[in-house]
Amino acid sequence: MAVIAVIDYDMGNLHSACKGLEKAGANPKITDSSAEIQQADAVVLPGVGSFDPAMQHLTSRNLVEPIKNVIAAGVPFLGICLGLQILFEKSEEGNEAGIGIFAGTVQRFKSEPGLTIPHMGWNQLQLTQPHLPVWKNLDENPWVYFVHSYYVAPAYPQINAATITHGSQTVTAAVAHQNVMAVQFHPEKSSTAGLQMLSNFVEFVNSKSAQKSPVSAVSNS
Numbered sequence: 046m047a048v049i050a051v052i053d054y055d056m057g058n059l060h061s062a063c064k065g066l067e068k069a070g071a072n073p074k075i076t077d078s079s080a081e082i083q084q085a086d087a088v089v090l091p092g093v094g095s096f097d098p099a100m101q102h103l104t105s106r107n108l109v110e111p112i113k114n115v116i117a118a119g120v121p122f123l124g125i126c127l128g129l130q131i132l133f134e135k136s137e138e139g140n141e142a143g144i145g146i147f148a149g150t151v152q153r154f155k156s157e158p159g160l161t162i163p164h165m166g167w168n169q170l171q172l173t174q175p176h177l178p179v180w181k182n183l184d185e186n187p188w189v190y191f192v193h194s195y196y197v198a199p200a201y202p203q204i205n206a207a208t209i210t211h212g213s214q215t216v217t218a219a220v221a222h223q224n225v226m227a228v229q230f231h232p233e234k235s236s237t238a239g240l241q242m243l244s245n246f247v248e249f250v251n252s253k254s255a256q257k258s259p260v261s262a263v264s265n266s
Contacts, residue, residue, distance in 0.1 A: 092127030
């Protein structure tokens with residue numbers, strides 16, 4: 046079974062993410078060890094809270110470079126909620142630089158009459174990359190659970206994987222590029238649809254892990 050490193054940087058309830066991954070058939074390992082992160086078959090970066098403390102905690106634990114390294118190496122990577130936002134360059138919420146995997150900023154919902162901020166509760170995804178492995182076996186526009194006041198605004202919209210509409214504002218709800226998938230919602234709190242997404246991610250990780258097995262390496266030599 047593939048080992049999935051769940052990064053521990055004191056920003057959120059890691060056990061909820063791990064429980065969801067376990068239900069999906071994974072072997073998650075909570076860690077802040079750069080060696081364990083870089084040796085894992087896949088990496089999950091969860092998180093709730095604010096942008097600046099998240100980056101400060103990652104920096105103090107020397108985890109920014111290991112995250113960049115595993116992404117550059119093509120390791121399957123899943124960011125959840127704040128774990129999506131800190132993959133970008135900067136945020137209106139603070140002053141710290143983000144990890145900078147993706148060009149773009151994190152912005153706050155604009156106030157409008159009758160709009161509740163934070164955006165909290167269920168909303169329906171509009172899939173903009175509908176054929177991603179993580180969306181397999183989902184309804185066309187699945188309902189998922191959100192708790193956020195900020196959203197990512199990619200400089201290159203082609204990485205958008207899904208959007209949502211809150212009030213009159215349609216914003217990015219997920220991004221995907223090569224080995225990186227990151228979502229603003231909480232799949233572990235999103236009932237059947239969320240569990241299916243995590244199962245899809247685990248299935249994708251296991252398929253990648255099998256391709257790296259010694260048997261495969263011998264047969265390809």
